[in-house]
Amino acid sequence: xxIKTDQFQELSKKALTDGHLQQALQxxxxxxxxxxxxxxxxxDNPENLREQAHxxxxxxxxxxxxYLEHLEKNVMRSGGQVHWARNASEARRLIETIALDKGVxxxxxxxxxxxxxxxxxxxxxxxxxxxxxxxLGEFIIQxxxxxxxxxxxxxxxxxxxQIAELFSEKLGAKPMKxxxxxxxxxxxxxxxxxxxxxxxxxxxxxxxxxxxxxxLFENEGNIRLSTxxxxxxxxxxxxxxxxxxxxxxxVFLKLLPRSATGQKLSSYISIITGPKRDGERDGAExxxxxxxxxxxxxxxxxxxxxxxxxxxxxxxxLDFCPVYLKIGGHSYGWVxxxxxxxxxxxxxxxxxxxxxxxxxxxxxxxCAEVCPVKINIPRILIALRQRYVEDSEWGKPxxxxxxxxxxxxxxxxxxxxxxxKVSRMARIVQIPFIKRGGLRNLPPPLNRWSRHHEVxxxxxxxxxxxxxxSKK
Amino acid sequence: xxxxxxxxxxxxxxxxxVGKNVVHILKKVGVEVDFANEHTCCGQPFFNAGYWKKAIxxxxxxxxxxxxxxxxxxxxGSCVHMIRKHYLELFRDNPVWLDQAHELSEKTYEFSEFLxxxxxxxxxxASLKGKVxxxxxxxxxxxxxxxxxxxxxxxxxxxxxxxxxxxxxxCCGFGGFFSFKFPHIAEAMVEEKVKNILASGAxxxxxxxxxxxxxxxxxxxxxxxxxxxxxxxxLLACGI
Ligand code: SF4
Numbered sequence: 001x002x003i004k005t006d007q008f009q010e011l012s013k014k015a016l017t018d019g020h021l022q023q024a025l026q027x028x029x030x031x032x033x034x035x036x037x038x039x040x041x042x043x044d045n046p047e048n049l050r051e052q053a054h055x056x057x058x059x060x061x062x063x064x065x066x067y068l069e070h071l072e073k074n075v076m077r078s079g080g081q082v083h084w085a086r087n088a089s090e091a092r093r094l095i096e097t098i099a100l101d102k103g104v105x106x107x108x109x110x111x112x113x114x115x116x117x118x119x120x121x122x123x124x125x126x127x128x129x130x131x132x133x134x135x136l137g138e139f140i141i142q143x144x145x146x147x148x149x150x151x152x153x154x155x156x157x158x159x160x161x162q163i164a165e166l167f168s169e170k171l172g173a174k175p176m177k178x179x180x181x182x183x184x185x186x187x188x189x190x191x192x193x194x195x196x197x198x199x200x201x202x203x204x205x206x207x208x209x210x211x212x213x214x215x216l217f218e219n220e221g222n223i224r225l226s227t228x229x230x231x232x233x234x235x236x237x238x239x240x241x242x243x244x245x246x247x248x249x250x251v252f253l254k255l256l257p258r259s260a261t262g263q264k265l266s267s268y269i270s271i272i273t274g275p276k277r278d279g280e281r282d283g284a285e286x287x288x289x290x291x292x293x294x295x296x297x298x299x300x301x302x303x304x305x306x307x308x309x310x311x312x313x314x315x316x317x318l319d320f321c322p323v324y325l326k327i328g329g330h331s332y333g334w335v336x337x338x339x340x341x342x343x344x345x346x347x348x349x350x351x352x353x354x355x356x357x358x359x360x361x362x363x364x365x366x367c368a369e370v371c372p373v374k375i376n377i378p379r380i381l382i383a384l385r386q387r388y389v390e391d392s393e394w395g396k397p398x399x400x401x402x403x404x405x406x407x408x409x410x411x412x413x414x415x416x417x418x419x420x421k422v423s424r425m426a427r428i429v430q431i432p433f434i435k436r437g438g439l440r441n442l443p444p445p446l447n448r449w450s451r452h453h454e455v456x457x458x459x460x461x462x463x464x465x466x467x468x469x470s471k472k
Numbered sequence: 473x474x475x476x477x478x479x480x481x482x483x484x485x486x487x488x489x490v491g492k493n494v495v496h497i498l499k500k501v502g503v504e505v506d507f508a509n510e511h512t513c514c515g516q517p518f519f520n521a522g523y524w525k526k527a528i529x530x531x532x533x534x535x536x537x538x539x540x541x542x543x544x545x546x547x548x549g550s551c552v553h554m555i556r557k558h559y560l561e562l563f564r565d566n567p568v569w570l571d572q573a574h575e576l577s578e579k580t581y582e583f584s585e586f587l588x589x590x591x592x593x594x595x596x597x598a599s600l601k602g603k604v605x606x607x608x609x610x611x612x613x614x615x616x617x618x619x620x621x622x623x624x625x626x627x628x629x630x631x632x633x634x635x636x637x638x639x640x641x642x643c644c645g646f647g648g649f650f651s652f653k654f655p656h657i658a659e660a661m662v663e664e665k666v667k668n669i670l671a672s673g674a675x676x677x678x679x680x681x682x683x684x685x686x687x688x689x690x691x692x693x694x695x696x697x698x699x700x701x702x703x704x705x706x707l708l709a710c711g712i
Contacts, residue, residue, distance in 0.1 A: 013656050322643045326660045360654065362647025362661075363520060365614035385522030406518065410526040413481070413513040414533065423485055438693065448655045452662070453690030462484045462491035466507045469492070 004333035005345055005354035012331040012360075020159050025325050028156060032319040035262025036370070042264065043254060053251045054374040057310035060243055061300060067209040067242045068291065074212025078274030080287035088118035091292050095201070095234055096123055098288055102232060104129060104198040108190075110216065110223035111135035112203025113313055114236050114292060116148060116335040117348070120201070132193045134222035136186055143170045149329030149337065151315035152260050157328055190222070200226035200284065204237035205312070206252060207289070210245040213273040214289065217256055217266040224268050233275070233284035239296050240309040252312065255372035259314035295348045304383040308343050310373045317367035317377060323360060332357060339367035343380045351388075352395040358384040401445070420463070427458045473591060474504040476541035478534075478580070480548040481513045482682045483703075490682065493709035494547050494583060500712055501593050511537040515562075516554040521649045524562060531559050535572050543590070544576065547583040547705050549612030549681045555580045557615065582612065584680055584704055588621040599630035599711035604702070605674035606634070607665070607688065608641040609681035622680050622704055629707060637672035646687040662691045669699060676700040678707050 004011065015021055040046045060067055072082045085091035099107065107129055109115065121131045121142070133142040137155040141148060143166050148154030155163070160179050167173040167182060171189060176182050202223055206215040214235050216223050227233045243249065257263040276283030299305050318324045318338030329337035333354075336344045342361055346354040358381045367377040387394040412422050433439045438454040441447070449455065475498065479491045495505050515530035534555065538544050546552050559573040587593055606626060612618050626634050645651065645661025665688060669677050676699060679685045689701030 009654070012654065016656055016660055322645070322661055322664075323657060326657055326664075356653075359521075359649060360657075362610065362643050362645060362650045362658075364610035364643035364647070366610070366641070366643070369614055382520060382522065385520075386524050387522070389522035390525060406521070406523055406526065410518060410523070410530070413515075414529055416510055416512055419512045426485075445652060448652050449690075451655065452659045452694055453687065454693035455690055456486050456686070458485050459488050462479045462488035463507070463509065465488055465492065469495075470507065 003349050003353060005349060005357060007333055008331060008356040008360060011333060012327040015327040015331050018328075020162065021157050021328050024157055024159065025328055028150075028153070028319060029325045032262055036259060036316060036319065037262075039258040039262045039264055043258075049251055049254055050372055050374050053255055053312075053372055054310065056243060056248050056251065057240075057312075057373050058307070061240065061306060061309055064239060064242070064300060067244055068239060070209040071207055071212060071242050071289075072291075074209065075274065075287075075289050076212070078212045079277070080212065080274045080289055083288060083290045085290055085292045085294070087294050088292075091118045091236065091290055091294070092120055092123040094290055095120060095236070095288075096127055098232070098234060099124060099129055099199055100127060102198065102286075104232065106130045106132070106193065106197045107199045107201055108132050108134050108194055108197040108222075108226045108230065109138070110200070110202035110218065110226045111138050111154070112201070112236060113148070113151060113335060114203050114238055115201060117294065118236070118292065120236070132190065132197070134190050134194070134220075134226055135218075136183060136220060136222075139186055139190065140166065143167075147330065147335055150318055151313050151336070151338075151340070153315075157330065194222075194225045194229050197226075197230040199232040199234060200228075200230040201234045201236065202226055204235050204241050204289075205256065206249060207237055207242045208244075208246050208249070208271075209242050211273055213246070213271050215249060216270045216272070217260075217268075218270075219261070219263075219267040221268055224270050227270060227272055227284060228282045231284060232286045232288070233272070234288045234290060235272075236290045236292060238292050238294070238309075239300075240311075256312055256314055259312075259316040259370070259372040299347050305343075305347060305380060307375050308340075308347060308380060310375050311340055311344070312373055313340070314372055316370045316372065320366045320370045321361075322364060322366070323362065332360075339377045339381075340375075343377060343384060346384055355388055355395065355398075358388065405445070420461070423458065423461055427460070430457055473502070473543070474506065475543045475545045475586070476506045476508050476538060478511060478514075478538070478544050478546035478548075478551060479507070480546065480551045480682060482686065483547060486686065487682060487703065490547055490703045490705050493703075493705040494545070496709050497596055497705060497712070498545070500596065501587075501591065503591065506541070508537040508541065514551045514554045516550060516558070517648050519554065519558050519562065528562055531562050531573070532569065535559070535569070535576050538576055538580075539572075542579065543586070544580040545583055545586045546580065547680070547682070547703065549582050549609050549616055549618065550683065552580055552582040552585075553611040553615035582616055582618060582680060584622040584625055585616065585618055588624060594624045595628040596625070596708050597630075597712050598628075598708045599632075600707065601631045602675045603633040603635060603673060604676045604678050604707065605637045605669060605672045606640055607637075607644065607669075607677050607679040607684060609679055609684045610641075610643050612680045613641055618680070622678070625704065625708060626678060629710070632707075635672045635674055637674070637677075638668045640668075642668065644684045644687050646683050648683070651687070658687075659691075662687055666691060666695070666697070670697070674699065676702045676707075678702050678704055680704050 140155040275287040324338040442450040515527035518527035563569040651658035
């Protein structure tokens with residue numbers, strides 16, 4: 001998809017005036033938070049589990065090359081094929097080649113963020129291949145030609161009325177009101193596509209190095225169909241998705257569904273090890289695993305930012321983020337949104353273009369509190385801001401005005417005498433702006449604040465008063 | 473016990489009465505209070521916005537200013553959070569300053585934390601007629617892990633009714649630079665906060681972080697809503 005990260009201001013402004021979106025976000029906040037919290041309250045020691053999950057991910061990242069080699073060996077041993085892709089276009093080309101070589105005409109896809117990241121559909125469609133998203137949410141946004149607005153609920157921004165309209169416009173459905181009816185309609189439309197598909201494409205939630213298996217979590221059963229009905233199954237994963245062994249899965253089984261949807265367990269969990277073997281009834285005849293870097297190894301090499309790769313894409317940080325819940329996913333201008341988008345997108349896409357994203361947070365810290373793998377997102381946001389400000393490789397995109405104001409402010413604060421002088425002066429300068437007990441009509445950039453706030457006038461400082469009342 | 477006060481710049485400039493009330497309360501419970509004249513800004517706004525090179529000299533100044541203090545008390549959760557957690561990061565490659573940062577980090581307390589955890593008093597004899605609610609500032613709650621401490625102090629105020637609002641932990645939308653870069657989002661956030669405050673029926677919202685209080689209070693005033701935003705110290709000084 002097109003990257004619009006530089007339009008954060010405009011997109012977020014628009015989102016705030018979109019009544020449907022605001023309603024959807026309010027519902028999301030109210031429901032998913034309560035569900036997540038109640039699912040977590042049933043765990044004996046959720047803190048301990050999060051700690052374990054964090055450690056598994058961190059330790060795997062520390063020896064990622066070893067685990068990836070292990071994974072490759074074991075996938076091949078079980079009869080699968082492994083492909084390495086350095087970037088999005090390599091990954092697309094690889095998958096297109098497999099499809100074209102095998103004469104694939106139709107593809108069904110399970111929900112996967114990484115294939116959104118590499119804009120896989122567009123490439124396949126350009127080769128005349130018909131691609132159908134089979135996750136209900138993805139199916140809807142594919143019809144609408146829109147990017148996902150949430151990691152877990154990609155069509156969350158659409159109301160049921162909008163969906164009904166879309167179904168009738170694009171698929172000739174009769175007018176529908178009941179969501180159940182719409183789901184049934186979509187299922188029927190998809191059923192035929194599953195049966196006809198030559199290839200199934202999915203993402204990967206976890207790839208187990210020890211066994212060469214991939215693990216997929218879902219609720220609709222469409223991923224299971226996508227991996228078993230077509231003859232060829234292609235799974236795409238970022239390099240960070242590997243975990244050492246099946247034993248590690250236990251922790252994530254408890255944490256991922258709870259964090260993603262507030263469920264104790266997802267309805268379907270598939271563990272797939274290679275293609276169908278002789279005598280087996282289900283499964284694809286060919287299994288391909290595409291392992292994608294696309295900027296991740298660069299993140300891995302940076303100690304301050306590395307933790308970004310612990311993410312298991314559960315979406316909890318979005319569900320709790322007070323900023324995301326106001327502006328929705330599309331404001332972030334690319335496939336990943338919310339707090340994880342704010343740290344991941346600038347690292348995976350054009351840095352300069354995405355420079356507003358790390359600032360799109362109040363650093364409130366709720367994301368770090370709910371993240372099942374305990375990623376310290378605020379800390380990474382601050383580290384990214386520091387790169388933008390102080391590292392010339394990141395492009396110093398902040399305005400001259402901002403830099404000047406910051407320099408002046410810092411300089412004043414470094415000198416007590418100056419600080420006191422300036423504050424005395426400010427008390428005089430403010431006089432014409434004091435009206436009805438507050439500061440009004442302040443000049444820019446202070447008007448950004450005074451537009452929505454009555455500002456109390458500066459008073460005789462505490463330190464000036466202290467001198468007096470400490471002498472008493 | 474003798475403590476040294478840390479007065480954040482926003483309190484110094486806009487709400488000096490908070491500092492005076494802190495002094496008043498501490499003296500009342502027998503704590504002697506010093507003021508370190510040399511401290512200005514802890515460096516937090518710079519650190520958070522990515523201007524680490526600008527934050528370092530301010531952090532050094534702060535460390536020096538409190539060198540001889542035994543205990544430092546600040547009526548601001550975010551400054552304490554800066555000193556306690558972020559100073560250690562600023563100086564992680566500078567062992568000499570890191571040691572000193574550790575020292576300051578360990579002896580610095582947020583106001584309510586100091587009262588409850590260090591000198592262990594929760595009843596200061598304050599009294600106020602009315603109904604209040606409490607806003608959990610992010611740095612106080614998520615940063616310092618303080619939530620029961622301020623509530624315990626509020627509950628001891630005589631004649632006062634305490635009510636919880638919906639989602640007291642919801643961010644008010646200030647976020648320093650954030651509200652200047654994205655005022656439209658910040659406004660939507662503070663609007664929701666204020667909605668929850670109003671729904672609680674409280675006549676005042678109490679907090680431990682002046683920036684949130686200025687955000688919420690300034691917005692309330694702008695909208696002409698007669699609900700006040702009060703620093704905890706202002707509440708606890710009532711009637712004593
Ligand atoms: S950062 Fe944490 S909470 Fe956010 S999507 Fe990733 S794992 Fe989930």
